Amino acid sequence: MPGPLTGVRVLDLTQAVSGPYATLLMADLGAEVIKIEPFKGDQAREIPSPMVGDQGSYFVAMNRQKRSIRLNLKSETGREIFYDCVRKSDVVFDNFRPGVRERLQIDYQTLAGINPRIISCSLSAYGATGPYKNKPGYDLIIQALGGGMSLTGNPGEPPVRMGLPIGDLGGGMCSITGILAALYEREKSGIGQHIDTSLLDGQISLLAYQLTDYHTSLEIPKPHGTGHPSASVYRMFETKEGYIVVVAHREHFFLGLVEAMELPELAIDERFNHPIGRRDHRKELESILEKVFLEKTAVEWRKILDKMDVPCATVSTLDQVMEDEQVLARKMIVDVDATYGSYKAPGNPIKMSRTNEERVFPAPFLGEYSEEFLKNVLGYSQEQIDNLIDKEII
Amino acid sequence: MPGPLTGVRVLDLTQAVSGPYATLLMADLGAEVIKIEPFKGDQAREIPSPMVGDQGSYFVAMNRQKRSIRLNLKSETGREIFYDCVRKSDVVFDNFRPGVRERLQIDYQTLAGINPRIISCSLSAYGATGPYKNKPGYDLIIQALGGGMSLTGNPGEPPVRMGLPIGDLGGGMCSITGILAALYEREKSGIGQHIDTSLLDGQISLLAYQLTDYHTSLEIPKPHGTGHPSASVYRMFETKEGYIVVVAHREHFFLGLVEAMELPELAIDERFNHPIGRRDHRKELESILEKVFLEKTAVEWRKILDKMDVPCATVSTLDQVMEDEQVLARKMIVDVDATYGSYKAPGNPIKMSRTNEERVFPAPFLGEYSEEFLKNVLGYSQEQIDNLIDKEII
Numbered sequence: 001m002p003g004p005l006t007g008v009r010v011l012d013l014t015q016a017v018s019g020p021y022a023t024l025l026m027a028d029l030g031a032e033v034i035k036i037e038p039f040k041g042d043q044a045r046e047i048p049s050p051m052v053g054d055q056g057s058y059f060v061a062m063n064r065q066k067r068s069i070r071l072n073l074k075s076e077t078g079r080e081i082f083y084d085c086v087r088k089s090d091v092v093f094d095n096f097r098p099g100v101r102e103r104l105q106i107d108y109q110t111l112a113g114i115n116p117r118i119i120s121c122s123l124s125a126y127g128a129t130g131p132y133k134n135k136p137g138y139d140l141i142i143q144a145l146g147g148g149m150s151l152t153g154n155p156g157e158p159p160v161r162m163g164l165p166i167g168d169l170g171g172g173m174c175s176i177t178g179i180l181a182a183l184y185e186r187e188k189s190g191i192g193q194h195i196d197t198s199l200l201d202g203q204i205s206l207l208a209y210q211l212t213d214y215h216t217s218l219e220i221p222k223p224h225g226t227g228h229p230s231a232s233v234y235r236m237f238e239t240k241e242g243y244i245v246v247v248a249h250r251e252h253f254f255l256g257l258v259e260a261m262e263l264p265e266l267a268i269d270e271r272f273n274h275p276i277g278r279r280d281h282r283k284e285l286e287s288i289l290e291k292v293f294l295e296k297t298a299v300e301w302r303k304i305l306d307k308m309d310v311p312c313a314t315v316s317t318l319d320q321v322m323e324d325e326q327v328l329a330r331k332m333i334v335d336v337d338a339t340y341g342s343y344k345a346p347g348n349p350i351k352m353s354r355t356n357e358e359r360v361f362p363a364p365f366l367g368e369y370s371e372e373f374l375k376n377v378l379g380y381s382q383e384q385i386d387n388l389i390d391k392e393i394i
Numbered sequence: 395m396p397g398p399l400t401g402v403r404v405l406d407l408t409q410a411v412s413g414p415y416a417t418l419l420m421a422d423l424g425a426e427v428i429k430i431e432p433f434k435g436d437q438a439r440e441i442p443s444p445m446v447g448d449q450g451s452y453f454v455a456m457n458r459q460k461r462s463i464r465l466n467l468k469s470e471t472g473r474e475i476f477y478d479c480v481r482k483s484d485v486v487f488d489n490f491r492p493g494v495r496e497r498l499q500i501d502y503q504t505l506a507g508i509n510p511r512i513i514s515c516s517l518s519a520y521g522a523t524g525p526y527k528n529k530p531g532y533d534l535i536i537q538a539l540g541g542g543m544s545l546t547g548n549p550g551e552p553p554v555r556m557g558l559p560i561g562d563l564g565g566g567m568c569s570i571t572g573i574l575a576a577l578y579e580r581e582k583s584g585i586g587q588h589i590d591t592s593l594l595d596g597q598i599s600l601l602a603y604q605l606t607d608y609h610t611s612l613e614i615p616k617p618h619g620t621g622h623p624s625a626s627v628y629r630m631f632e633t634k635e636g637y638i639v640v641v642a643h644r645e646h647f648f649l650g651l652v653e654a655m656e657l658p659e660l661a662i663d664e665r666f667n668h669p670i671g672r673r674d675h676r677k678e679l680e681s682i683l684e685k686v687f688l689e690k691t692a693v694e695w696r697k698i699l700d701k702m703d704v705p706c707a708t709v710s711t712l713d714q715v716m717e718d719e720q721v722l723a724r725k726m727i728v729d730v731d732a733t734y735g736s737y738k739a740p741g742n743p744i745k746m747s748r749t750n751e752e753r754v755f756p757a758p759f760l761g762e763y764s765e766e767f768l769k770n771v772l773g774y775s776q777e778q779i780d781n782l783i784d785k786e787i788i
Binding site for chain 2: 048050057058129132137138145147148150151152158162163165178180181185188193194196198202204205207209211213215220221223224225230306309313315321325326329330332333343346350352355
């Protein structure tokens with residue numbers, strides 16, 4: 001059965017990563033997502049990345065399940081066509097800098113005048129208000145300003161960037177939440193509204209308990225490596241080959257760990273036989289474990305610890321992730337077949353019992369849906385369409 | 395005006411971080427979130443953290459805007475009370491390991507028999523299917539297995555954990571998306587459904603383009619420090635005091651950077667005057683910049699680069715985040731006043747034009763809403779309630 005958002009049409013003006021991630025999730029939930037691309041296309045089409053045929057992997061990963069219309073929004077005719085699209089749609093989503101929508105005359109007030117049911121969402125680096133509103137922002141900048149980077153890295157060393165582009169993706173996640181909440185509310189009120197989301201707001205939200213912990217204690221947290229500041233054993237170990245992470249701070253996990261590692265003396269050692277002791281003597285405890293972990297490979301240790309139900313994992317590189325039997329069993333890697341080539345991409349993380357979208361289709365060529373949409377949905381004649389193509393409006 | 399989810403009642407069985415993060419966002423959007431806590435309370439109440447009065451900051455941060463009912467779900471009477479709650483609710487959300495709901499007789503099939511409109515979401519480490527389904531999982535484990543950790547750290551060094559608990563929070567984000575999509579769909583179909591989300595699925599989804607980039611090129615990505623593997627200037631620099639991140643890979647940003655740093659000769663240097671050249675000669679280029687950045691503090695450089703509109707940021711620690719003028723202007727830090735003390739927590743990252751929830755209320759004491767809810771919503775008599783308290787059911 002098609003996804004829960006079947007029948008929802010999204011006009012997607014977003015480019016790069018943050019917005020396209022949100023609309024990818026919406027498309028996987030059954031929404032019809034139509035990229036409205038400028039004449040030269042989403043800038044992500046040009047970002048250097050490995051090639052799937054003549055298309056960049058970066059673009060095709062972020063834009064599967066979507067349609068593409070090419071539209072010159074800076075022309076008056078192009079704008080009128082956009083308004084026609086808005087009459088037939090539910091959501092308009094952009095990641096322009098504040099002010100651009102007003103300049104293009106596609107701000108929420110204007111759109112609501114055309115279709116009061118329209119829901120618009122603008123995702124920018126800093127949001128539409130506040131002193132930074134006009135500044136440019138990128139994932140790295142947002143990770144730095146949002147505090148997450150200050151928590152990432154080895155203790156006593158400079159911070160590093162979180163390897164997933166959380167600055168971008170966090171903003172995308174907040175946007176989809178806002179859009180879906182507005183869609184639900186519209187079923188009650190009959191009218192749409194505008195949502196103002198930002199990458200930075202998303203980062204602050206993700207500070208969750210860490211911000212409150214800091215403010216309550218006034219102890220500024222620093223990069224904490226692979227471990228947990230207040231628990232042991234909870235960290236990564238080097239092995240004969242590869243790294244393993246182990247979470248055995250709770251009593252029964254710790255007992256399983258020392259049994260699996262054939263170190264029963266640790267279980268009765270007064271320094272280590274309770275959580276506080278393990279935390280306070282973590283250096284002594286962990287230096288014993290460090291030596292023993294070097295005796296076997298990460299894969300071997302994982303098998304041994306798994307048998308004792310001790311939470312652990314090898315630190316998977318992306319090739320290993322793609323072969324992980326759980327990842328495969330959950331269908332979290334999808335095969336995409338396009339005329340320009342085949343590729344693999346992350347699947348839909350939201351598994352629903354009744355409305356589960358099954359179709360997978362490839363990222364579109366620039367403008368490949370323009371004619372079909374204008375003809376079938378907006379009711380334009382072939383003559384009108386040919387004329388618009390000649391004038392480089394579509 | 396109250397938030398878009400006003401009127402939505404969520405029975406929240408989740409504990410710790412992943413689920414509570416999702417229900418916090420829902421509460422900020424106006425949903426009535428009722429924690430159904432076991433007799434000894436959400437385990438997060440016991441996690442060592444700085445104290446706000448007699449409550450831990452970790453718990454109060456994750457659970458503001460929520461009510462609490464104490465309920466012994468293992469007793470038959472407790473289960474019947476839960477069923478009564480389900481009759482009056484929209485969503486049931488748990489993060490039990492698979493199998494626990496069946497054992498407690500609160501699985502989706504049972505609940506749908508009681509209320510066909512109920513939407514249930516189960517968030518577990520690995521999901522309800524696949525070979526790992528019964529394994530325990532923690533943020534560190536999930537970051538390792540999901541591949542994000544393999545991308546985080548300094549080049550040539552061991553990986554580190556992402557400082558935000560993305561393993562947990564990513565799963566929470568997917569869950570709220572699924573719940574809202576199901577709520578929207580229910581408005582069309584009139585019936586609920588079950589959603590099966592997992593922390594690991596969330597991580598795979600967040601690999602976005604990185605997974606496809608890897609699979610297309612077959613080059614296994616490694617930790618890339620603070621930089622971008624294919625762009626320069628895009629990284630962190632040490633300064634006289636503190637760190638600064640700079641994104642100046644694009645032409646106009648690079649020209650702004652060299653002007654701001656008074657290094658005009660770099661703009662006309664053949665090695666550096668185009669993006670490919672900057673990428674290929676990044677070591678030479680960045681070693682020049684490294685020396686100059688050491689001459690002033692991060693705060694000073696930020697002011698200078700800001701004037702030239704070059705994207706940059708100091709790497710903020712949490713005390714600096716809390717004083718950031720943009721963060722404050724966006725009301726991303728809220729003040730919470732409770733009888734046990736006052737605290738600050740991240741605010742709502744979803745700003746809506748028409749339905750914006752403004753109330754902020756503190757995390758509840760264990761069971762403080764039990765009597766009121768049973769009396770006013772479920773219609774129990776005071777005698778019944780007193781009896782349930784005596785029997786330690788509520």
